[in-house]
Amino acid sequence: MRCLLLTALLVAACSKGPDADLPAIGEARSLAAEWALVNEQAAAGHVTPTYARTMRAKLREQLQTSLGSLTQPKSEYGNEVRSLLAASGDASPEQLRAHTRALKRIEDSLESA
Numbered sequence: 001m002r003c004l005l006l007t008a009l010l011v012a013a014c015s016k017g018p019d020a021d022l023p024a025i026g027e028a029r030s031l032a033a034e035w036a037l038v039n040e041q042a043a044a045g046h047v048t049p050t051y052a053r054t055m056r057a058k059l060r061e062q063l064q065t066s067l068g069s070l071t072q073p074k075s076e077y078g079n080e081v082r083s084l085l086a087a088s089g090d091a092s093p094e095q096l097r098a099h100t101r102a103l104k105r106i107e108d109s110l111e112s113a
Contacts (some may be wrong), residue, residue: 028063028081038097042090077107083099
């Protein structure tokens with residue numbers, strides 16, 4: 001009986017890996033894309049500085065939540081999220097989109113595995 005319980009625990013532990021992090025990776029990718037759009041619109045003068053600042057703060061907060069929900073925060077995708085959090089608020093849209101593409105690549109590779 002103990003052996004069966006131990007086996008069940010090991011199987012459960014194995015299921016909490018990168019696959020379990022797919023929703024958080026997708027969310028982080030979406031947040032990075034939204035941040036790029038906010039910065040693009042701010043640079044073009046289409047949104048107020050207050051709106052841009054508020055959106056950036058909310059996006060950072062949500063990215064922090066995504067990072068905290070990862071089962072493997074020291075992974076490649078965890079590093080991408082930390083890089084996003086380290087970026088300046090007015091980072092170039094292209095810099096933010098590079099993180100978006102990296103997270104998409106990771107997400108796609110995990111989904112196809």
